[in-house]
Amino acid sequence: MTLPQRVKLVEVGPRDGLQNEKAIVPTAIKIELIERLAAAGLSAIEATSFVSPQWVPQMADHAEVLRAVLASPRSRPEVSYPVLTPNLKGFDAALEAGALEVAIFASASESFSRKNINCSITESLKRFAAVSDAASALEIKVRGYVSCVVACPYEGAVDPAKSAWVAQRLLEMGCYEISLGDTIGAGTPASIQRLIEACVAVVPIEKLAGHYHDTYGMAIANIYASLELGMAVFDSSIAGLGGCPYAVGASGNVASEDVVYLLQGLGIECGVDMESLLAAGQFISRHLGREPASRAARALLARRGAE
Numbered sequence: 001m002t003l004p005q006r007v008k009l010v011e012v013g014p015r016d017g018l019q020n021e022k023a024i025v026p027t028a029i030k031i032e033l034i035e036r037l038a039a040a041g042l043s044a045i046e047a048t049s050f051v052s053p054q055w056v057p058q059m060a061d062h063a064e065v066l067r068a069v070l071a072s073p074r075s076r077p078e079v080s081y082p083v084l085t086p087n088l089k090g091f092d093a094a095l096e097a098g099a100l101e102v103a104i105f106a107s108a109s110e111s112f113s114r115k116n117i118n119c120s121i122t123e124s125l126k127r128f129a130a131v132s133d134a135a136s137a138l139e140i141k142v143r144g145y146v147s148c149v150v151a152c153p154y155e156g157a158v159d160p161a162k163s164a165w166v167a168q169r170l171l172e173m174g175c176y177e178i179s180l181g182d183t184i185g186a187g188t189p190a191s192i193q194r195l196i197e198a199c200v201a202v203v204p205i206e207k208l209a210g211h212y213h214d215t216y217g218m219a220i221a222n223i224y225a226s227l228e229l230g231m232a233v234f235d236s237s238i239a240g241l242g243g244c245p246y247a248v249g250a251s252g253n254v255a256s257e258d259v260v261y262l263l264q265g266l267g268i269e270c271g272v273d274m275e276s277l278l279a280a281g282q283f284i285s286r287h288l289g290r291e292p293a294s295r296a297a298r299a300l301l302a303r304r305g306a307e
């Protein structure tokens, strides 16, 4: 079995992480966090989401965050800053703020689709097709998500064939990459490999990414299981921040520091500097008044303190 030699990390902390924070994080802190993540070597950082501020108040400063990040002298031109756009209204607002990449987010579970974006899967795919048509006319890149690929907080287990079906629809719409969201972190290496096997029948592995929440502590094992099948793009969240406001009990994504530690141990390149990443994690954790959820970060920082 050969593992990929290089992996791309998509940092989702500023969006998936912060969207779940009850207390509003100041815009300047969000911008500083994104700048630090870019400086640490991450080449894709999901900056914010152009969703309804009534639904997710934490993301209400989306335009200000994106504008500032794109204009920042500290931002590197090779870094992409995708933003979530649930519909054309969000897409237009993202465009106005300068977005060069957007992400559309469908679900493999009907109930989650309704709770999260207030419409059925079929209706959501129509909305997303409108967004991706508008994007492709303007050469804006589109990334796709499928949520609840293994299980749904409302319906329980999800058939891998259903997740693959939604992934295929997103591919047909022109998404350059489809991120498989284990929204409630219920997957295990076996169920994740079954999922990937179903998906690769319709979407090439190069176009698939793993987006694993760490609710049950399985995310690192799930990444390893995905690497075994040739997957080479993973979403992660600095300091393990986050969750989804419409998936009760879902904890944060796998921590970026944990993934970088895993990849370094396997000799897999990811272009991220651990020291700068740790500092970015400490920066946001200090602001939130808690320790980083990353086990690797806590261990590395404790070792440093003891030296």
Ligand code: HMG
Pocket: 016, 019, 049, 050, 051, 052, 053, 055, 056, 084, 086, 087, 089, 090, 091, 105, 116, 117, 118, 145, 146, 147, 148, 181, 182, 183, 211, 213, 243, 244, 245, 246
């Ligand atoms: P809706 O209420 O059905 O929308 O919400 P509507 O079209 O009926 O419009 C109602 C009002 O919202 C109108 O305003 C619209 O203008 C406004 P009014 O006329 O009443 O003043 N509106 C908007 N405002 C700002 N931005 C917009 C927008 N669209 C309509 N884009 C909607 C539908 C999709 C907007 C809503 O359900 C929503 O914003 N949901 C947010 C969901 C969300 O952000 N969830 C978390 C991210 S997904 C996730 O975390 C999973 C992921 O990480 C993968 C995984 O882990 O599985 C990606």
Ligand code: MG
Pocket: 016, 181, 183, 211, 213, 243, 244, 253
């Ligand atoms: Mg997520």
